[in-house]
Each structure stands twice: as C-alpha cells, then as structure tokens.
Amino acid sequence: MNFETAAIHSGERPDKCYGALSVPIYQTSNFVFEDIGKTRGYDYTRSGNPTRKVLEDTIARLEGGHAAFACATGMAAIATALHLLKVGDHVISCDDIYGGTYRLFQSVMSRFGIEITFACLRSRAELEAAIQPNTRMIWLETPSNPLLNITDLEMVATVAKERQIMTVLDNTFASPFFLQPVSFGIDLVVHSTTKYLNGHCDVVGGAIVTTTPELSREVGFLVNTMGVAEAPFDAWLVLRGIETLPLRMARHEENSFAVARFLKEQPGIRKVYYPGLADHPGHDIARRQMTGFGGVVSFEMEGGFDAACRVLRKLHLFALAESLGGPSSLAEHPVTMSHASMSAEHRQRVGINDGLIRLSVGLEHIDDLIADLMQALSTED
Numbered sequence: 001m002n003f004e005t006a007a008i009h010s011g012e013r014p015d016k017c018y019g020a021l022s023v024p025i026y027q028t029s030n031f032v033f034e035d036i037g038k039t040r041g042y043d044y045t046r047s048g049n050p051t052r053k054v055l056e057d058t059i060a061r062l063e064g065g066h067a068a069f070a071c072a073t074g075m076a077a078i079a080t081a082l083h084l085l086k087v088g089d090h091v092i093s094c095d096d097i098y099g100g101t102y103r104l105f106q107s108v109m110s111r112f113g114i115e116i117t118f119a120c121l122r123s124r125a126e127l128e129a130a131i132q133p134n135t136r137m138i139w140l141e142t143p144s145n146p147l148l149n150i151t152d153l154e155m156v157a158t159v160a161k162e163r164q165i166m167t168v169l170d171n172t173f174a175s176p177f178f179l180q181p182v183s184f185g186i187d188l189v190v191h192s193t194t195k196y197l198n199g200h201c202d203v204v205g206g207a208i209v210t211t212t213p214e215l216s217r218e219v220g221f222l223v224n225t226m227g228v229a230e231a232p233f234d235a236w237l238v239l240r241g242i243e244t245l246p247l248r249m250a251r252h253e254e255n256s257f258a259v260a261r262f263l264k265e266q267p268g269i270r271k272v273y274y275p276g277l278a279d280h281p282g283h284d285i286a287r288r289q290m291t292g293f294g295g296v297v298s299f300e301m302e303g304g305f306d307a308a309c310r311v312l313r314k315l316h317l318f319a320l321a322e323s324l325g326g327p328s329s330l331a332e333h334p335v336t337m338s339h340a341s342m343s344a345e346h347r348q349r350v351g352i353n354d355g356l357i358r359l360s361v362g363l364e365h366i367d368d369l370i371a372d373l374m375q376a377l378s379t380e381d
C-alpha cells in the first residue's frame with residue numbers, strides 16, 4: 001500500500017460492529033466484561049480504546065514501526081520516552097531542539113539523575129566526543145527547530161548501534177510523509193501530532209513509535225502506568241487529520257519553497273533558513289534522506305530585535321502565534337516565544353538570534369502570502 005492509501009485505510013476500518021466508514025468515537029471510560037476475566041479486547045480507556053487503537057495502528061504503519069502509542073500531547077510522548085531511562089543514565093541531545101524538550105531535560109530530568117549533554121550532532125567527531133560509558137540515548141530533531149539544521153540519521157544510527165545506544169528522533173517537523181527515520185535505523189520516533197499529523201490547529205496530541213516487540217512492551221507499559229494516553233475524541237481528530245496529510249504536506253512545501261525564494265531576494269534580511277535551498281547547510285543530506293523539505297521557513301532580519309518586531313506586527317495573514325503545521329500561516333519570534341525557556345547563552349551558541357522569525361507556511365494561496373510578506377517587509381508605513 002502506498003503512503004496516501006495507508007493514511008486512509010490503516011487499522012480496523014470500517015468498524016466491525018456496524019460498518020461505520022468514519023471510525024466511531026468510543027467515548028467511554030470503561031468496557032463491560034463478557035465474563036469473569038474475559039473482555040472483548042478492552043477494559044478501561046487509559047489502558048486501551050478502539051478509536052485510539054486505529055490512530056496508533058495508522059501512525060505505526062506510516063512510520064514503518066512495530067507499534068505506536070498515542071499520547072495526550074507531544075510533551076507527554078517525549079516525557080514518556082525519557083522514562084525508558086533510569087538514574088545515572090546519560091543522554092546526548094542535538095543542541096537546537098524544541099524549547100519544551102530543552103526545558104524538560106534541563107529542569108526536570110536533571111532532578112531524576114539523568115545527565116544531559118547538548119552537542120552539534122551534525123558532526124560525527126562531536127557526537128563521538130560526547131559519548132560517555134553511561135550514555136544510553138541520543139535525542140535528535142531534523143530538520144531542527146527553529147534553524148532547520150539537518151542531521152545525517154544514517155551516520156548517527158551507525159555510531160549509536162556500535163555502542164548499543166538508543167536513538168530517538170522527534171519527527172514532528174518533517175512528518176512521516178517527508179522523512180522515514182526507522183528506515184535509517186532510528187529506534188524510537190516521537191511526534192507532536194498537534195502539528196502536521198493533525199494539521200488543523202484544533203487539538204493537542206503526541207505519539208511514540210517503537211521498532212521492536214521489547215520496546216513496544218516497555219513503552220506500552222509506561223503509557224498505561226503513567227496515564228499519558230490520548231483521549232478518544234482527540235484521537236479521532238488526529239485520525240481525521242492524517243487522512244489528508246499527503247495533500248497538505250505537498251502544499252505546505254510548495255508554498256514554503258516560494259516563500260523562501262522570495263525572502264532570499266529581499267533587502268534587510270541577513271539569512272534565510274529552508275532545507276530546500278541549495279545553499280542551506282545540510283541540503284545534500286536532506287535531499288538524500290527526505291522526500292520533501294517541509295513547511296517551516298525561518299529568516300533573520302538585519303536590524304535585529306526591532307526589525308523582527310516591526311515585521312511581526314505588520315503581518316496580517318501570518319498570525320503572531322507559536323506552533324505550526326496548521327492550514328493558516330503563522331509567524332513567531334523564537335527568542336521571546338517558542339525558545340524563551342532556552343537560556344540566552346545556549347540560544348546564542350546555536351545561533352538563535354533576536355532578529356530571527358520563524359514562519360509556519362500554511363495552505364493559503366501563495367500570491368496572498370507573498371503580498372503579506374512584501375507589505376510587512378516594506379520600510380514604508
């Protein structure tokens with residue numbers, strides 16, 4: 001089955017009871033037992049729910065994983081994945097990651113005796129230098145947030161496998177339509193389904209994709225024990241969103257390319273970050289390991305903080321909002337918004353500057369998006 005077909009037909013569809021074509025929402029906390037110790041497959045929605053199961057089977061199939069677990073939020077999925085670790089373990093993370101993940105590593109996991117090293121994982125030498133005898137996990141994002149840096153997954157997976165270190169990739173930005181991490185040897189994939197997988201800015205959710213029966217058992221145990229699973233209605237919304245993922249991603253990319261090319265020609269812009277641009281660092285790796293470059297474009301204003309604020313205030317169609325992956329275009333200021341929880345020193349080291357603006361390019365007509373950017377960048381009032 002091709003990706004587009006699997007996005008619509010995975011899991012138990014149509015429903016077994018009445019043949020409902022749209023997956024029914026099993027909005028129930030419990031399920032009646034058939035007899036003592038005998039269920040019809042489900043007993044309690046924290047532990048399992050038929051609506052959520054279709055979503056999990058769909059995500060597992062799209063990622064080429066062994067199983068998937070749908071969680072209440074992306075951070076719930078990330079926090080659960082980190083509970084595969086124990087006190088004394090060491091994690092290496094790429095250094096420009098989602099602000100919330102950074103905060104979880106820095107302020108919470110550290111309290112549980114998990115050691116963390118941030119490194120530039122685009123360099124094999126830097127990755128190898130960061131490895132310690134107690135390193136158990138390598139945490140990756142590619143394209144990264146917000147600078148869209150590209151990490152060579154095959155390289156990292158090879159280094160990790162030699163030392164039996166687990167690799168985890170947050171695949172939120174690319175979505176499985178553009179990047180299939182499991183095929184490069186990544187052990188665990190996490191998602192904020194809030195973004196492209198749902199794609200409509202009307203629900204928060206997350207997912208963990210496993211690659212072996214052992215990992216599936218361990219993650220399934222954690223999801224049930226910690227109580228982080230996604231609610232049935234929310235799971236249904238994500239499921240509905242996924243059916244149009246291929247169409248949406250193609251349009252997000254087409255519009256992003258046009259926006260990136262437009263921005264590159266404008267005065268007052270120091271730098272444009274989009275992995276599809278031939279001069280983007282890592283463009284060749286992105287071309288090799290991805291089937292598309294995604295829907296996020298970042299750019300840095302020459303005038304720094306004031307210039308960025310001016311553009312953000314003047315944009316009309318691009319709403320000033322965090323998050324990404326929905327139909328409507330958004331613009332945000334990483335330093336004061338998505339990456340405010342990252343220390344100023346860390347931001348500076350990785351290159352997240354005051355003049356940086358991150359766009360989530362939506363599904364509107366490209367001419368309207370370009371017109372909005374053009375008027376916002378003009379220096380006339």
Ligand SMILES: *Cc1c(COP(=O)(O)O)cnc(C)c1O
Nearest residue numbers: 073074075098172192194204205
């Ligand atoms: C949004 C996001 C998260 C967190 O997901 P929530 O659904 O907001 O909890 C994690 N990683 C990335 C890359 C994200 O963009």
